[in-house]
Amino acid sequence: MAQIVKRAYKYRKRAYKYRFYPTSEQASQLARTFGCVRLVYNKALEERTRAYNLEGKRVSYAESSAMLTEWKRSGEFAFLCEVSSVPLQQALRHLQAGFANFFAKRAKYPTFKSRKKSRASAEYTRSAFRWREGELTLAKMDAPLAIVWSRPLPEGAEPSTVTVSRDAAGRWFVSILVEENVSPLPPTARNVGVDAGITALATLSTGEKIVNPRHERRDRRKLAKAQRALSRKEKGSANRAKARLKVARAHARITDRRRDHLHKVTTRLVRENQVIAVEDLAVRNMLRNQSLARAVSDASWREMRSMLEYKAAWYGRTLVVVDRWFPSSKLCPACGTVQETMPLNVRLWQCACGTAHDRDVNAARNVLAAGLAES
Known part of the structure; x- marks a missing residue:
């Protein structure tokens, strides 16, 4: 049997990826954000695993979010307040999606993120960045990112999500998600x-x-x-x-x-x-x-x-x-x-x-x- 993959979209979400060169202050802020994202993800995974193994209880996203608030108020994890809260919330949403896929038997059980092996990234939604006249400024930053615009964004496009990452080679990238009007090719x-x-x-x-x-x-x-x-x-x-x-x-x-x-x-x-x-x-x-x-x-x-x-x-x-x-x-x-x-x-x-x-x-x-x- 053959599988036919045929879909038609009038609008599509498309990510445009660019390289950028942060200042020393921006690099330091983003490095802290990456570390906090990894910490929140791992700690939430640990709590959910403990609750499931000891109590047979499934922890929801809302409960994980409440835990994050308590961690910020504690003295041990007060440094979480130094970075934008949006990437931390997005980490909890990604963990929730991982558990949903696991319970639906579409994926394996979520694993902990490693400082050396896992991808260093942080996701910002619309409330955590400013897009103005082709310049992108992230939350907790005073200056826009120095992005190398290797190709232009679609005319009139408004970013809905921005993902900042650093690869193993030390290069910095920003992925900008926009919604485009699809123009199918002539038959x-x-x-x-x-x-x-x-x-x-x-x-x-x-x-x-x-x-x-x-x-x-x-x-x-x-x-x-x-x-x-x-x-x-x-x-x-x-x-x-x-x-x-x-x-x-x-x-x-x-x-x-x-x-x-x-x-x-x-x-x-x-x-x-x-x-x-x-x-x-x-x-x-x-x-x-x-x-x-x-x-x-x-x-x-x-x-x-x-x-x-x-x-x-x-x-x-x-x-x-x-x-x-x-x-x-x-x-x-x-x-x-x-x-x-x-x-x-x-x-x-x-x-x-x-x-x-x-x-x-x-x-x-x-x-x-x-x-x-x-x-």
Whole structure:
């Protein structure tokens, strides 16, 4: 069975992410806010877990909010009053959403946030920031953020939520959520089937093969050198902190280049085709294969599919996800024969009916045929 992902929105919420450079005072204030957000989230999770394990009681968001008020009044956590209350309340809302997903069996039990491993971020709603003449000023700050406007916001857009974050490489980002009027792309008669791969990132039913840049492999030597240097540094030292930053920057470079390439590929596919058919790959299972795990991770098939899903919804296209057990590579479309076995090293094969096939192109064409049959 195929899953048809087709949505049409007149208005959509879209986040625009920009890099900014805070002053030393702003950086200090935001660092304190990140720490308070993490503390409130962890303490609320601890209280909810204790109540559930000892009393069998589910703590609501309102009760967690009342706890936060009591913590602020206590001497031990009085410093929570030094930062904006909105990011702290948003942390409680995110925790509430995590528990709702857990009890609905959509996610695992919420986990504690780590100072070193968790993403440092804080979310501000409309009451906690000022947007005036293209300048953004957060609560508890006197000056606007020095944002690098790499692209303009939609004309007349009013931010509803602002999320400030700092990545492992020490870069600061602000994500501005706005509501946009959707402009669907003009209908087209072209359809395409996509077969994801490693040698070629995507093989299309038209016969075109999109090259996989393999960003991680290209920077592997530089990354390995930085990781070796980090392993030699004494734990807790300033030199280790500097070495850790170099490793994080190497990872960030790989991630940014990979995401940029995926955006270009998926945007092109959505613009040029009305129906896009893809295969439902079991990426998590593939990552257990030690021989393929690194290459599969570098290809980021799951991220590519995610981009296709929301871009198809934005621009009025149809994405069809074909069942993972569909024998796309082994099926001969000329006679309908399905080959019994086909090892991964077989890239070209010939059916008993005499038809020669390129394994990836044949798979993309079969995926398209199955997708069109369902849609």
